[in-house]
Structure formats: structure tokens, C-alpha cells
Amino acid sequence: MPYNNNPIPRPGGISGSVSLPLARVKKIINADEDINACSANAAFAIAVATEEFVYYLTEQAHKMGKAEKKPKRALGYNHIQQAVARLDNLEFLTDVVPKTIPYKEAKAERERKKAAQVAAAEANAEANGGPSTTNGQRTLPDAIIANGEGPAPPVQATAGAQRSEVAHADAMDVDRNGAS
Incomplete structure (x- = not known):
């Protein structure tokens, strides 16, 4: 008996609630340093848009799974990677979902x-x-x-009056040999 490979249907219309927890969505929004505050309506709109994106991505991955010679019952990473690689509007995910x-x-x-x-x-x-x-x-x-x-050890100057006499001698030689 063949498996039921039909996708779960999308809910019909926006009902005022989302499947994603709004508290987590707000936490993720507040984690961004560029955003100072976010209203509840904006957080709800972002949650709805995220759900729509996830539905679209899984729908496209499901199509990739159905297009195989031997369709799989469950979606895998390869199906999502194929959808990202083949669809132009998912191209921005190529760094996030690389080819295995x-x-x-x-x-x-x-x-x-x-x-x-x-x-x-x-x-x-x-x-x-x-x-x-x-x-x-x-x-x-x-x-x-x-x-x-090997090379001679480097002469290091120390702070204050503890400077090396060799460093002073070199400096004096330069002063004596130079114009006075």
C-alpha cells in the first residue's frame, strides 16, 4: 500500500493566533542590537510571516521529495538543500543550507x-x-x-635610569662621529 505523500494543508486564513510562541519571537527580536523596541502587533506580523515562509519552504522541499525516482515518506535535509539550490527566490539561504x-x-x-x-x-x-x-x-x-x-642577543632598553651602557655607548659614538 503506498504512503500518503500529500502535504498537510495550510490553515485557511489568519485567525489571530499563530503556531509559533510569541514570547520566543519577541526574545529573538530583542536579541537584535539594532532594534530598541518592538510592539506586540509587529511581533505578531513577524510570527505570521515566519510561519508563511516555513510553509513555503517545506512545500518546495516536499515537491523536491516527490520528484525523486523513489519518493520518500519524510522530508530530509537533502530535499531542503535541493529546493534552496534550484529556486531563485530561496537563493539567499545558500550559506545557511549548504550542499552536503x-x-x-x-x-x-x-x-x-x-x-x-x-x-x-x-x-x-x-x-x-x-x-x-x-x-x-x-x-x-x-x-x-x-x-x-647565531646573532648577538638584542640590546633592550629598560625604563628610567636602568638603561644599558651599551645603548649609551652606541648613542655617544653616533654623537661623537657626527657633527658637533
Whole structure:
């Protein structure tokens, strides 16, 4: 015996009540930082419009389910995704309802992105004159560290009167060699 694949009929007309809880609709509206206040009538209108949108989306998804070779009894994510992908007026939902891909493809895509990031970091390091870590800090090559060679430690100035004498000597040398 075939299944009943007919959609549930839409209620006839606006009766003054909605299926969505108005308190939740008001909470969602108040969560938006751009809206200071919302009247009860506006919240009701938004709830009615949301219900109409949900009816339309499920109706279109139901049509996608019926169009399959072997129609399904229940709607699935793929039916909604097909409706979003095929209908122009639902195109704004493409980011919210993306096309599903198999796990192997998703894993391979993630690996490609990771390899591209590593290659970009290495290319950036070479352009900047040496090896680099992923967070942008430069490191010494292993050969220099193994030989004990390396750059002189940087001279850091400290606050107040505790400045390094080396920093003063360099500054004085510049003053002596320069025009007096």
C-alpha cells in the first residue's frame, strides 16, 4: 500500500493566533542590537510571516521529495538543500543550507587548505629572509643552532635610569662621529 505523500494543508486564513510562541519571537527580536523596541502587533506580523515562509519552504522541499525516482515518506535535509539550490527566490539561504559532501571529500579539502596555508607560511618566511613559525615569529635555522653560531642577543632598553651602557655607548659614538 503506498504512503500518503500529500502535504498537510495550510490553515485557511489568519485567525489571530499563530503556531509559533510569541514570547520566543519577541526574545529573538530583542536579541537584535539594532532594534530598541518592538510592539506586540509587529511581533505578531513577524510570527505570521515566519510561519508563511516555513510553509513555503517545506512545500518546495516536499515537491523536491516527490520528484525523486523513489519518493520518500519524510522530508530530509537533502530535499531542503535541493529546493534552496534550484529556486531563485530561496537563493539567499545558500550559506545557511549548504550542499552536503561526503566525509572523504571534506577531509581531502581540509588537508588541501592546510597544505596551502603551510606553503604560504613557508613562502612568506622565505620572502622575509628566513624560517618562520606559523604565528609570524622568526626562528634560527637548525644549522646555526647546532654550530653555536647565531646573532648577538638584542640590546633592550629598560625604563628610567636602568638603561644599558651599551645603548649609551652606541648613542655617544653616533654623537661623537657626527657633527658637533
